[in-house]
Amino acid sequence: MPQINAERWNAVEQLVDHFYETDQVPAIALQVMVEEASRSYFKGRQRVSDERESLREDAIFLVASITKPIVVLGVLKLLEAGDLLLGDRVKRFIPEFGCAGKHGITIRHLMTHTSGLPDMLPNNRELRSANAPLSEFVKQICQIAPDEPPGRMVQYQSSGIAILAEVIQRVTGQTCAEYLTQVLFEPLEMRDTSLGVPGEWSTGNQPKIDRITEIRIPEELNIEPHWGWNSPYWRGFGAPWGGLFTTPSDLANLVKMLQQGGRYRQQQIFSPRTLEEATRNQLNNIPGLSKSARQGKGWGLGWQIVTPANSDYYGDLLSPNAYGHGGATGTVLWIDPRLQASAIILTTQPQEPHGRFLARISNTIVATIEQ
Template sequence: MTQSLPTLHPQRWQSVADLANHWCDTDVLPCLAAATGTTSEISGCFHTGRFHEHTEATHNADPIFLIASITKPVVATAALLLIERGQLTLADRVTDYIPEFGRNSKHGVELRHLLTHTSGLPDMLPDNQELRQAHASLERFVERTCEEPLAFPPGRGVLYQSMGFAVLGEIIARVSSKSCAQFIQEELFQPIGMQDSALGAPDEWYEGQSANMLRVTPCVVPESQASGTEWNWNSRYWRQLGAPWGGMLTTAKDLSLFAQFLLRRGITRSGERLLSPAAIDAATRNQLQSMRDVADEERRCRPWGLGWRLNWPAHSANFGDLLGPRTFGHWGATGTVLWIDPDAEIFALILTTLPQEPSGKYLSRLSNTIAAAWQ
């Protein structure tokens, strides 16, 4: 018996839009874009709210969001391309590509540790704010990471680490002889058809009245960034830096195309095989399971793939409560989430500009209503 494709219940999807509209109309959220679909169709996509101060959402423009840490699995996907081509392996040591990384007893860190948050590197550097105030380059962030000690020996714990992806971006650059941003643009975004996406806004986004920057939605910045107009999430510096740990700009439509590419197991809309099923399977299975020195609770209850957070049992944050056991995705500190359920053959994404950590209060609630709209 052939399994029928999932369908979106119109009234239930309308309830998703109604809830989002209510939150924006009552100023609970400034703005929101959401999309859901299957391998072949974006079944629902809308945006609502004020994307610029005192300006209501216009329905003829697709707003661009800073998606923060959803950037990480995109960069991980770029690394998988190089692994497929025989240019990297997960067992390679970081020092094979960045010799200076070995300071302070970091010689044992492998690429797999960067991709699974088991390296022992910090999430943010102790002088993160000072670096941003000085408009530090990505190279400077990597230099500083090379100087830092580890919180624990690699592979013996789990600590969410943005700086691991700073290092991974530098490895991609050194191996490919292109910047990480350029590699991702040419090898992922262009073949997938993501026309309004960039890891760091290029200069041309700022030029002319039709420039893409006019469509970028400003974020509600946390208190720690309130005085940093020259370096916070809304500054030109940060939007152009292209941080591999959180600097991607994109639209709901473009991110939907990326999700569909993964649901199709590495095939683009045009039919091009860009990534192998083997690579996607490796990226989306529990990589902690085979790390015997990682605590059992982490391996069973908070699993990670390669750049992807898997569905954590008894944990509602961001993903909600109604997703299948093989669901994978990621969230972003600016108030964003993307999840993909390969068993149900559906994806969903919610993009806002309101930080919601640690619980993802509105993300998880809307995620539940989206999951319940499929039948």
């Protein structure tokens, strides 16, 4: 049975301490699970420049693109309910989407980043500067032309996840945030998790909003503070591609469910078969992809499949069937079925494009595992 070597775990904590004490990373929270054992470690401060308040053990993080596979899980609940198929064209649910060369884009294309859509809208910065609502982003995504026909290329695209959130709203009549709370966060007892910061987090004697960590914004991105990651606008926006607020312990409940074939406590949240499909490389199912596209970064349904081509964020030691997702705010979540291990690493230091801090921590975590 795999287990964590206590002496080697000290090396993980020492590396985290080094990143903090040299001010390379303002805050780091770890939640590592190996078989039935778990370890957590918190180091840093709640606010980037405030030494007086240490990182809380109930700190809430903006996890950025880890949001994406969670939105996809929401759509997979609709698949299990018989409301849609992976091969359904998106225009079936959003008629106005089916224009400008997007007629053939399917739900599977959006989940696997093979739709040909751009990552962001060309006027993304202008929309944020105007504090535009999510509905305006969706409207404009429906109007644009893809960079390539669907199924021809693998191109990471936040815009496609925005459209999946709109599919959820068209099918259920609920916002994506409301739906995810109902079908995922409440059943999984993720009580400190929300897509966007809800109004009630600002109320009461101990408002949850005080637990949200501040992200250190790189100088090149600190152009418009009123719409940055720490701004009230972005916190309330609830971007389906990157607006999830959560804690390591809440995410650990989601991970447990994934590792247990869709089961959490006494509830079967997903069919094991659904999760098998979601966490295997889907690119072989896209007939128009080139050989080189298939040999790059692998994609399941929302989840990135760890391959030799994508050690970014995940380090160098995970098994070939591991899967997970990273986030631009300096976060990564990975699950390795072969090692029977998982890790949640949340920081407040953006690490694009290679996530070196995250990858180095991942390597030290894997090195603690004894078979």
